[in-house]
Amino acid sequence: MQIFYLVYFFIIGTVFGSFYNVVGLRVPEKKMFQSQRSYCPQCRHTLSWYELIPVVSYLIQFGKCRNCKQKISIIYPLVELLTGVLFAYSYYVFGFQLELITSLLLISLLVIIIVTDLSYMLIPNRILIFFVPFFIILRVLSPLEPWWSPIAGALIGFVLLAIIIIVSNGGMGGGDMKLFAVLGMVLGYKGVLLAFFFSTLYGSIVGGLLQGFKVVERKKPIPFGPFIVFGTITAFFFGDEMIKWYITTFF
Incomplete structure (x- = not known):
């Protein structure tokens, strides 16, 4: 059962990591809710579901966009992998305790910061403000x-x-x-x-x-x-x- 949960948290982490890539790229440009679908930053091709499978799609497509054949930044799969590994490790360390939620939220914040800082050399206030209330509540409860x-x-x-x-x-x-x-x-x-x-x-x-x-x-x-x-x-x-x-x- 332990292995099942480790795999589960890893997969969930890669999915969230894919989403955090989008958040980190769009929030600094205030485009978070302007487009509901992910797209290639080079040719603006709207990505299909099978082009959005974390890590797997990058490997299958040999790190290139299926439409324009331009290289996809290695940051995308690395962020997905990092989030998956850290989510799984968080469960391994804390199990189903309240501190697990703190860990997952902290990792989420940090992963988004990696994307924003590497892409724009910026740590957006709105990202920090979003997480602060959750951390306050968690530090009161734990x-x-x-x-x-x-x-x-x-x-x-x-x-x-x-x-x-x-x-x-x-x-x-x-x-x-x-x-x-x-x-x-x-x-x-x-x-x-x-x-x-x-x-x-x-x-x-x-x-x-x-x-x-x-x-x-x-x-x-x-x-x-x-x-x-x-x-x-x-x-x-x-x-x-x-x-x-x-x-x-x-x-």
Whole structure:
């Protein structure tokens, strides 16, 4: 039965991942409800149902549009796979507990952020505002220890990024600041600090490699959203164990 639910959540995750691709591409351009059907961004061909099967359609079509034969961005299937894997892992970690809903919503937010930041270098306010009420309710129903941790986490996330923005003269964006405030509400004060640490660590390593291999030019802005996403995932799923290991090892 465990395997059945893992497969189930993986499939559901890929379906939602396909939808989050659409949300991430349309919300910044305010086109979310202007067209009910998905279409090829190159030739505007309306996609049929069999062209919209998560991951499978991309593989069958060899990563190309059936109509214009232009390449489809690899971001689409990667986002679908990532969402599926994280949905399944969430069930594996939490089972049918309330924290599972928190995990699925957090993953949903993060996946949309990946799409918007990679596509537009933007973290839309309306996306954050949509998720905030759900996280508030969930943290009331499933509180962290101590109870004030989400409040402190939100404040720390906001203030920490605000200071960095001021000191670096805009080295990070206001969207990152607001996102960390929301993440602090979910992760608590310890978790948001850990998420920030891993975000900057991943960003430094990957950014350094990209510049070292001349994939991107020096001083050219790199979307920081994906690094925040993976830093947050690390902190959310493994943060407690890391903190316990650190305390028992060094104190």
